[in-house]
Amino acid sequence: MKPSVLMLAPARPSAMERLARDYDLLRLDEAEDRDAFLDRHGATCRAIVTHGHKTIDDALLDRLPALEIVSCSSAGYDAFDVDALARRGIRLTNASPALAQEVADMAMLLAAAGWRRLVEADAWVRSGDWARQGEFPLRRGLRGRTLGIVGMGTIGQRVADLAGAFGVNVAYWNRSERQVEAVYHADLVDLARASDILIVIVAGGEGTRHLISAPVIAALGPEGLLVNVARGSVVDEEALITALQDGTLGAAALDVFASEPEADPRFAAMANVTLSPHLGSATVESREAMSALMVDNLDAHFAGRPLLSEVALAR
Structure with missing residues (x-):
C-alpha cells in the first residue's frame, strides 16, 4: 500500500x-x-x-x-x-x-546594486537628470570594503565565496564560530561596526525576531548598507526606516519584508532603498x-x- x-x-x-x-x-x-x-x-x-x-x-x-x-x-x-x-x-x-546558490547570488546582486546605488542611477537616466545635471554622484568601489554576514550557514558560506570575486573582506556573526576563512565576531554590534555592508541570512521565527535592532543598524553607520535576504521579521523595520530617514544608516537593499506581500510604503518613498519582491530563490x-x-x-x-x-x- x-x-x-x-x-x-x-x-x-x-x-x-x-x-x-x-x-x-x-x-x-x-x-x-x-x-x-x-x-x-x-x-x-x-x-x-x-x-x-x-x-x-x-x-x-x-x-x-x-x-x-x-x-x-x-x-x-x-x-x-x-x-x-x-x-x-x-x-x-x-x-x-536546493536554493542556497540562488539566494547567495541575489544577496550579492543586491549588495552591489545598493552599494553603487544602481536604482538611483537608473532613475537619473530615466528622469533626464543626466542631461540636466550631468554625472551621477560618485560612489566608492566595492574592492577593499568589509562585508559582514549575519548567519554563516550554507547560504552564508556561498555568499562568502562569491564575495571573494569582488575583492571584499569577509567577516561574520553566527551563534557559534565556524571553520571558515572569515573574521568571526561574537557580537552583532561589533560586526556591524566593522562592516561597510551587512548581509542578513538567518532563519526567521521568534528566535531571530528583530535580531537586527536599532543598535546594530546604528553601528553600521551613515555610509553603511544593510541587505536583507532572510526574513522581514529579522530586522526591526521601524528602527530601519527611522535610521534611513535621519541618516543614521546610509542605504538598504531588501528582498523580504515584515508583512509580505505588503511592503511598508515608506520604503518606496526613499531613494536610498533598493526593493525586491522576495526573489531570492525565484528562478525556474x-x-x-x-x-x-x-x-x-x-x-x-x-x-x-x-x-x-x-x-x-x-x-
Missing part, C-alpha cells in the same frame, strides 16, 4: 507527477471542507508536503496521529510550530540546499530543485535511508 501524504500546498508539476505516482496523495489544498476532509483521511496520513507559509500547529497535528514527517519545499518554515513537531517526534526537512531551476528535494526526502524516509536535508529539532 502506498503511504498516504497530505498536501497543504501544490508543488511544481514534475514533483506533483512523482507524488501522484508513488504515494496516496491527499489534496487538502483543494478540499472545499477541510474539516470533513481531515475527518475522512487524517488518521491515515503519514507525511505532509507543503511550503513554509502554511500553518502546521497543534490543532492540525492532533488530527494526524500517524504523521511521521513534514517535507517542506522552502528553506523557511516560519508558520510551523516546531516545538509541537518535536514533542511528537515528527521529522522535518526543508529545501535549503531553483524552484524545480526545491520541489524535487521535497519529494526526495519523502522517498528517503519511506525507504529507510538518511534524510537529505533534515532540520534538527530540539527534542
Whole structure:
C-alpha cells in the first residue's frame, strides 16, 4: 500500500507527477471542507508536503496521529510550530540546499546594486537628470570594503565565496564560530561596526525576531548598507526606516519584508532603498530543485535511508 501524504500546498508539476505516482496523495489544498476532509483521511496520513507559509500547529497535528514527517519545499518554515513537531517526534526537512546558490547570488546582486546605488542611477537616466545635471554622484568601489554576514550557514558560506570575486573582506556573526576563512565576531554590534555592508541570512521565527535592532543598524553607520535576504521579521523595520530617514544608516537593499506581500510604503518613498519582491530563490531551476528535494526526502524516509536535508529539532 502506498503511504498516504497530505498536501497543504501544490508543488511544481514534475514533483506533483512523482507524488501522484508513488504515494496516496491527499489534496487538502483543494478540499472545499477541510474539516470533513481531515475527518475522512487524517488518521491515515503519514507525511505532509507543503511550503513554509502554511500553518502546521497543534490543532492540525492532533488530527494526524500517524504523521511521521513534514517535507517542506522552502528553506523557511516560519508558520510551523516546531516545538509541537518535536514533542511528537515528527521529522522535518526543508529545501535549503536546493536554493542556497540562488539566494547567495541575489544577496550579492543586491549588495552591489545598493552599494553603487544602481536604482538611483537608473532613475537619473530615466528622469533626464543626466542631461540636466550631468554625472551621477560618485560612489566608492566595492574592492577593499568589509562585508559582514549575519548567519554563516550554507547560504552564508556561498555568499562568502562569491564575495571573494569582488575583492571584499569577509567577516561574520553566527551563534557559534565556524571553520571558515572569515573574521568571526561574537557580537552583532561589533560586526556591524566593522562592516561597510551587512548581509542578513538567518532563519526567521521568534528566535531571530528583530535580531537586527536599532543598535546594530546604528553601528553600521551613515555610509553603511544593510541587505536583507532572510526574513522581514529579522530586522526591526521601524528602527530601519527611522535610521534611513535621519541618516543614521546610509542605504538598504531588501528582498523580504515584515508583512509580505505588503511592503511598508515608506520604503518606496526613499531613494536610498533598493526593493525586491522576495526573489531570492525565484528562478525556474531553483524552484524545480526545491520541489524535487521535497519529494526526495519523502522517498528517503519511506525507504529507510538518511534524510537529505533534515532540520534538527530540539527534542
